[in-house]
Amino acid sequence: MSQTIQQKAQADLAMVEEVTAVALKEPTEASEVISLEAADAPVSAEIRKRMGELDMGDTNSIVAFGSAAQAELQTISQAMLADVRNKDVGPAGDSLRDIVTTIRGFSISELDTRRKQSFWERLMGRAAPFAKFTARFETVQGQIDQITDNLLKHEHTLLKDIKSLDMLYDKTLDFYDELALYIAAGEAKIAELDSTDIPAKEAEVNAAPENDQVMKAQELRDLRAARDDLERRVHDLKLTRQVTMQSLPSIRLVQENDKSLVTKINSTLVNTVPLWETQLAQALTIQRSAEAAAAVREANDLTNELLTANAANLRENNKMIRTEMERGVFDIEAVKQANADLIATINESLQIADEGKAKRAAAEADLQKMEGDLRDTLAAAKARKDGLGDTTSTAVPEA
CATH class of the missing domain: 1.20.5 (Single alpha-helices involved in coiled-coils or other helix-helix interfaces)
Known part of the structure; x- marks a missing residue:
C-alpha cells in the first residue's frame, strides 16, 4: 500500500470514530397517538392546528391530509436515491473479497517446487511454481495499491451515507411523531363530525322547507361521504405510521452495517494491508532461502556421491592392479x-x-x-x- 493511501486512511480514522459514536434517538411515549381530550395544552394546540387544515367541503384537503409531514423526509430520500443513481459504485464488500482473494492467490502448495504440476497446469503450459510465485509478487503491489485506493473511496462514500442515514432516521422519527398528531387530529375531527356537524346537518334537513330538503339532504350526504373519506385517510395514516415505525430499525440496521464496514475498511487499510505486505515479503524471502538451501543440498549431495563413487572405484582398481603386480611372469x-x-x-x-x-x-x-x-x-x-x-x-x- 502506498504511503499516500496509508496517510489518508490514518486521517479518516477520526472521522470514522466520529460517525460511529453517534447514538440514534429512540421513539418515546410522546410518539404515541394521544387523543385530543387526553393531550396536554401544547399537544392539544398542535392537534387543533392540524385539524384546521381540514376543509370538509374540499376533497383535496382530505386526500392531502398529513402529506405535508412527509415532504422533508421525501426530500432527503430523493437526494439519497439521486446520489446512488449518479454513482457507479460496487459493493464495498467486493473490494474486501478482492483483496483477500489476491492474498489467498498465493497458495502454500504452489510454493513447493517439488510438487507435481496438475493436469490443468501442464495443459495450459503454466510456469514452474516458484517462477509463478515471483511473477505474482511483482504485480501484487500494484494490485494492492489499486484495491486499497478503491477501499478508501468506498470508505468516504459510506461515511457520507452514514451521515445521510442519520438525517433520514431523525426525519423519519419526526415524521413518525407528526403522523401521531395527524391521526389524533383526524380522529378528533371524525368525532366532532359524528357528534356535532352531522347531527346538526340532519337537523337542518328535517327543519328545511320541502323544496330545500333535497339540497340539504345532498349536503348531508356529501358531509357523510367526506367523513368516510377522512376515516379512510386516517386509516391510511395509521398504516403509514406502522410502516414508518418498521423502517426505523431498518435504517438503524443499515447504518450499523455501514459503520461496521467503515471500521473494518479503515482497520484493513491501517493495520491489515501493511501486515499482509510484510508477510508477502517474508514469504518471498523464505522461498528464496529455501531455493538456495535446496541448491546447496544438491551440491553437497553431488560432492558426497563423487567422494563415495571415487573411493569405491579406487578400491576396485587398486585391488586389480596390486593383484597383477604380485603375479609372476608365468603362473x-x-x-x-x-x-x-x-x-x-x-x-x-x-x-x-x-x-x-x-x-x-x-x-x-x-x-x-x-x-x-x-x-x-x-x-x-x-x-x-x-x-x-x-x-x-x-x-x-x-x-
Missing part, C-alpha cells in the same frame, strides 16, 4: 600344467614308438613266415615239375 599352475602335458606327450610318444616297434617286429615275423610259406609253396611246385613235366620257368633259386 605356477600354468607351468605345472604345461610340464604335465609335456611329460604326457613324451610318454605317449615312447608308448607309440614301442607300439610301433612291436608292430614292426610282429610284421617282420609275419613277413618271414609269409616268405617261408611262399618258398615252400614254390618248392613244392618245382618238385611237381620234375615229376609231371612242369616248365622250369616257375622255379625259384635257392638261397
Whole structure:
C-alpha cells in the first residue's frame, strides 16, 4: 500500500470514530397517538392546528391530509436515491473479497517446487511454481495499491451515507411523531363530525322547507361521504405510521452495517494491508532461502556421491592392479600344467614308438613266415615239375 493511501486512511480514522459514536434517538411515549381530550395544552394546540387544515367541503384537503409531514423526509430520500443513481459504485464488500482473494492467490502448495504440476497446469503450459510465485509478487503491489485506493473511496462514500442515514432516521422519527398528531387530529375531527356537524346537518334537513330538503339532504350526504373519506385517510395514516415505525430499525440496521464496514475498511487499510505486505515479503524471502538451501543440498549431495563413487572405484582398481603386480611372469599352475602335458606327450610318444616297434617286429615275423610259406609253396611246385613235366620257368633259386 502506498504511503499516500496509508496517510489518508490514518486521517479518516477520526472521522470514522466520529460517525460511529453517534447514538440514534429512540421513539418515546410522546410518539404515541394521544387523543385530543387526553393531550396536554401544547399537544392539544398542535392537534387543533392540524385539524384546521381540514376543509370538509374540499376533497383535496382530505386526500392531502398529513402529506405535508412527509415532504422533508421525501426530500432527503430523493437526494439519497439521486446520489446512488449518479454513482457507479460496487459493493464495498467486493473490494474486501478482492483483496483477500489476491492474498489467498498465493497458495502454500504452489510454493513447493517439488510438487507435481496438475493436469490443468501442464495443459495450459503454466510456469514452474516458484517462477509463478515471483511473477505474482511483482504485480501484487500494484494490485494492492489499486484495491486499497478503491477501499478508501468506498470508505468516504459510506461515511457520507452514514451521515445521510442519520438525517433520514431523525426525519423519519419526526415524521413518525407528526403522523401521531395527524391521526389524533383526524380522529378528533371524525368525532366532532359524528357528534356535532352531522347531527346538526340532519337537523337542518328535517327543519328545511320541502323544496330545500333535497339540497340539504345532498349536503348531508356529501358531509357523510367526506367523513368516510377522512376515516379512510386516517386509516391510511395509521398504516403509514406502522410502516414508518418498521423502517426505523431498518435504517438503524443499515447504518450499523455501514459503520461496521467503515471500521473494518479503515482497520484493513491501517493495520491489515501493511501486515499482509510484510508477510508477502517474508514469504518471498523464505522461498528464496529455501531455493538456495535446496541448491546447496544438491551440491553437497553431488560432492558426497563423487567422494563415495571415487573411493569405491579406487578400491576396485587398486585391488586389480596390486593383484597383477604380485603375479609372476608365468603362473605356477600354468607351468605345472604345461610340464604335465609335456611329460604326457613324451610318454605317449615312447608308448607309440614301442607300439610301433612291436608292430614292426610282429610284421617282420609275419613277413618271414609269409616268405617261408611262399618258398615252400614254390618248392613244392618245382618238385611237381620234375615229376609231371612242369616248365622250369616257375622255379625259384635257392638261397
